[in-house]
Amino acid sequence: MLFSTRASVTSDTPPGGQLAGAEDPGIHEKGGWGTDRAVGRRLRVFWRRFSRSRSAVLGLGVVFFFTLVTLVATWVAPHDPTALIAQPFISPGPRYPLGTDNLGRDVLSGVVYGARVSLAVGFLAAATSTLIGVIVGAISGYLGGVTDALLMRLTELFQVLPRFFLALLVVALAGPGIGKIVFVIAILSWPPMARLVRAEFLSLREREFVEAARALGVATPTIIFRDILPNALPSVIVAGSLDIAQAILLEAGLSFFGLGDPNLTSWGGMLNNALAFLRTAWWMPTFPGLGIFLTVLGFNLLGDGLNDALNPRLRSR
C-alpha cells in the first residue's frame, strides 16, 4: 500500500487498495460496525492482528510520542523557541541538549514546538482532503454516469497539477499563514482518496445489502453514508494515515522554501535557517530533520500496519 501507485501524480493507475476486502464477509455487513458488543469484538480482533506486527506497534508508538510532545509542548520545552536566550552556536551539551542556533535560540525548544506545526498541519490537511475525497469519490462511484465522468475529469486535472509547485505559488501569492498552508495542501491532496473511495463504491453498490436498501426505498444519501461508507472505511483510514505523512513532508518542503508561517517555529523553517550555517553548526539541521523523518516514518509504519490489520487479504508479501 505504502508504495502503491496511489502516491503517483496521475490518472491511469488504479489506487492501491481498490479491491480492499471486496469479498470479505467479516467486514462487509449492512450497517458496517453494528452493535456495541460487535464493535468491541471487532476492536479486539483488530488489535490482535495489528499488534502482531512489531513495525506497526513501533509506528503507533512514534506517532503517540510526538502527539504527546505536541500536547505538552509548553511544559516540556525549556524555553520559548523564538526567544534569544544564550550565545549563538553553542554546541549540544548539558545546558542546551541540542545546542543553540545562529541567533542564540534553543534548538530543543524549537524541535518541540516544531512538532506542533507538523502534526497540526498533517492532521488537519489530511482530514480535510479525506473529507473532500470521500464526498467526491462516494458521489462519483454511487451515481455513475455523467456525474461520475465529470467528477473524474476534475480529479484527473487535480492529479496532474504538480502539487509542490502549485502550493508554493499559491502561498507565495496569498502570503504565508498556517491556515492557508493547510487549505492548499488539502485542496491539492484529495484526488487519490477520491479514486480509492470511488473504486470501493463501484464494487459495493452492486452488493445485495445495497440492493435491499434500495428496494426498501431508503433515500440515496442514507444509502451512501449509512450503508456503503462504513464498509469502505478500512481503506479510507489506511489511506488517510499515509496522507498525514505526505502532508507533513509537503508542509516541511514549503517551510524549507521560506513559506512557512513566520510566527511559528516549524521543522522545515529551522532547516531553511540552517542552510547557511552547515559548516558552523551541524546540530542546527540534524535535529529538526530527525523530527520530520521520525514522524513521517511513524505514520508510514502505522499506515502499513493498519493496512495489514484492516485489509488482511491484501497483506503485502
Place this chain on the structure above:
Amino acid sequence: MEARLGRYILYRLAQVIPLVFGVIVVTFLIIHLAPGDPVLALVGNFPAPEEYVTRLRQDLGLDKSLPVQLLHYLRKVAQGDLGYSFAQRRPVLNIIFERMGATLLLAGTAWLLAAVLGVAMGILSSLRQYSLVDHATTVAALIGFSVPVFWLGQLLMLIFSVGLGWLPPQGMQSIREEYTGLRYYLDIGAHLILPALALSTRFLAINARLTRSSMLDALGREFITTARAKGLPELRVILHHGLRNALLPVVTVMGLNVGFLFAGSALVETVFGWPGVGRLLFDSISTRDYPILLGIFVVVALAVIIANLLTDLAYAVLDPRIRYK
C-alpha cells in the same frame, strides 16, 4: 494491431488537450484570485516601467469580461510568452530554459540511479525472500520513503563535504578552476554525486519495493514453472521471463512520479546551490519575482502531462495484453 495502437495514441493525445487547457485555466485563476491587483502577480514586486504596466493592463483587458481575458492569456501562453521578469530584465521562458539543462542532468542521473539500483535491490530481495538481504532492503526502502530529501541532502553534505572533505559541497563546477576537456566533466561529476544520491533515495525505495513485490508475483506464475521445466538456465528464467513481466509496473510508477522528481529536485538544488530551475524557484520566491514562479509552474505542469502520456504509450508498446480503449 498497428492500427489499434495508432488509434490508442490518437485517443491519448486527444485526452491531453483538455488537461493542458485545464492547467492554463488554473494558472489564470490563480493570477486573478491572488489578493490585490492581478498585474502584481504578473509583474512581481519589482519596479516595472509604467508603459509596460499600462500595456499589460490593456493586454489583459482588465475592464473586459473574464472569458475574454482568459482568451488573451491562452493566446499568450500558446505563443510561448510566459511573461517578463523585471528582476532579471528578460523573458521568463528564456530564463527557465537556461536553467533546464542543469535540472535535467541532476534529475536524469537520480532517475537512472533509482532505476538501476532500485530494480537490482528488488530482484535480489525477491530471490531470497525473508533472508537478511530481503529484510535489509525492506527496512532501507521504508527509511528511503520517509526521509525528507532536503534533510538527507544536508546530512550528506555534512558528512562527505564538511566532515570528510571528499566531495564539493556547493554548485555544479569549481569556481576557481578553469578546467577543460575530461577534467571539466569529471569536475561536474564530482559535484553531481551528492545531490543525485539525495534526490534518488525516495525513488530508489519505491522501485526496490515495487520490483520486489512484482517479481515475487511474476516468479509464482505458471509460465515460470514452464520455463524451468523446459530446462532453461535459471538466470534466463529470472531475467527474461520474470523480470520482463515484473518491470511493467515499475515503468509506470517511474513515469507517473515525474512531478515528484521535479519537486524533489527543487529542494535538493536549493540545498546544494545547484544552478537549475529549482534553485531559480527558491531565489524567485525571496525576490518575489512572481512571473518566474508562474512560468515554472506552467512548464512543470506541461512536463508532467507529457511524461504521463509517454508512460502510457511506453506501457502500451511494452505490454501486449493492454486493452486499447
